[in-house]
Amino acid sequence: MSAEKTMKLNLKIWRQKNADSNGSIEDFQLDGVSTDMSFLEMLDVLNEQLISAGREPIAFDHDCREGVCGCCGAVVNGQVHGPDEETTLCQLHMRRFHDGDTIQIEPWRSRAFPVIKDLIVDRTAFERIQQAGGFVSVSTGSAPDANTISIPTRDAEKAFDFAECIGCGGCVAACPNGAAMLFTAAKVAQLVTLPQGKLERSSRVLTMVERMDAEGFGDCTNHYECSAACPKGVPIEAIAVMNREYLRATFLSPEGA
Amino acid sequence: MLRWIYRFLNSSIGRKALMASTGLLLIGFLIAHLAGNLSLYKGEGVFDEYAHFLGGLEILPLAEFLLALLFVAHITMAILTTLENRGARPVKYAVAASHGKKTVSSTTMFISGLVVLIFLGKHLWDFRLHKEAFEKAPAEVVQTALSNPLTAMVYILGAIALGFHLFHAFASAFQTLGVNHPKYTPALTWLGRVLAVILALGFASFPLIFWLSQGGAH
Structure with a gap:
């Protein structure tokens, strides 16, 4: 295992107030991202900074963060759940990225999955x-x-x-x-x-x-x-x-x- | 009584199954068509004989009607599916990467099909609808049509588009009809690709050779 490093990232994230509004891509700069963080932890850090600054945090779905519940997910640089094979977004680690990278984060796009807010779809x-x-x-009577x-x-x-x-x-x-x-x-x-x-x-x-x-x-x-x-x-x-x-x-x- | 057929033809899987089965039958037609055309290489006499044999078949009008029906069903299902798919993602991705499975062939099926259809229109005009097509010997009709560089170009493009179309189509049709088997699917995938290349090269060979020989004569 390589030692923990920190990096600076340029994030381009889809922001959308609600299902009825038009969204757009918003740019964020995030410093001090540890390579040991998961992708969702990286978003947590960004959200803490946004909340401290009095801004609306980025809404995203998540629950178990162990890759078994099916809650999380976003399209990262055009790839569903990011670049790793057979990996949910919560199991994707920031060590897959490099200092200075630009990361594009978008919600699932489908007529049948309307965006509710930011990265959350219905x-x-x-x-x-x-x-x-x-x-x-x-029959759910007695156990078979x-x-x-x-x-x-x-x-x-x-x-x-x-x-x-x-x-x-x-x-x-x-x-x-x-x-x-x-x-x-x-x-x-x-x-x-x-x-x-x-x-x-x-x-x-x-x-x-x-x-x-x-x-x-x-x-x-x-x-x-x-x-x-x-x-x-x-x-x-x-x-x-x-x-x-x-x-x-x-x-x-x-x-x- | 026919509600279940209506339901089938209005379902995503039903439409795909009809597109796949008509597509496979059309591939069967293409193989027979290329085999017949290859008689041109055996000499004009052999080709003329073959063409007259086909033209004299009593079943020909029925066969032509059924063939046209295959095309109409295949194209109708393709248009319906394509429209449905275009609408299924109203907001596009800003960045759309691949996970490594889609191919140029699989993503251009509608376009390659459209090019083949345009070629087909020209082809039917040249050999089936044009008045002169019935006045000359069949081999002569081929010679006249293909010695025109523009026609030869359309025919070569048609063959290339057909190759791209079939490269994905053959194995895809089997998957759509529910055939996916660890023993046969890899073989079917490669058979489909080889068949696509053979049919494209085979059909392109006629305009290429006529065009080149004509160019040499001038």
Whole structure:
């Protein structure tokens, strides 16, 4: 590990008062940024200075700061969650930057994710997609016996690859088309890979895709930027699974007749 | 009764599936078309014979109609998807970097498709709609059309645009139709790229050779 150093940064950050106002990029100079800080800690330092100066701090989403909750995220120099692979913004460290760097920080850009304030966007569209079918209907009475349904390890691992999605919205932000297919597909693929999810497979994919389309996301044209930007590395295979589930539900199931 | 079909064609995945399946069928047509055209290299007589054989097929009007239908469906879905995608990000990024996956080919599908469409219009005029196309021997029609430098240029550009289009299209179509498999997907990706280069070079070879030979004669 290299010793801690401090650096001076030029920050260009999207400021927007509320959903109804027009935002713009604002310039900030920040001195004494430690290389050991996380990206969000760097923003904390900037906000402390802004508050001391009587100015409005920069609004950004964050919660666990451990890379598992899916709350944080911004587009840093054009890259979703910054330059590191499979890393959320909170896990990105300032040692990835150099003294004197200019860093451009923007919110997720999507018709379906309107900016609420500064770097915070409204991601409730994801919740509505999830509620449209991203669940399994099970009795919640007494706890079921463990291992009543055997699942091959390969299937369990595959389902887990899809289940790693934390719903941060980075896939939408990274997609040149603003599509939400990787998110929706991760849910569809996770559930259909497991026996418990097979019961509702047809109705689920139809209603979830219908909801996704209604929210105003774009259409996937297979650039694969989403999977490359995904902090959890959800595989692009998920979208193929959703596509064939959708075709299967449309042409081979009685659902939606 | 047909509500589910309406729903399918209005869905993002349905439109993409129709674009992908018509696209794959059109690639099939292109392979057959190039194979037929290659008979030009066997001599004018062989090409004329092939053209007369095609022209004499009773099923030709139906085949042409179905082919036109493929084009119309493919282009309609492409326009709808492109419009949808243009609207999905009303505010653009000030800095838009790549995560390393998108390609020149994948980001220019609509433009390359448009260039191919413009070429197709010219091509249909030259060989199918133009009055002279039926008055001369087929090989002669080719010679007349391609010895015009402007026409040759449009044909070469059309072939290049087609190559760029197919470089992304082939493997993308399989993914859209739900085919993604650790054993086959890498092979399909490379097969698609090789096919794109072969079809582009193959189709570009005719205007290139006619243009060059004509240039030498003058």
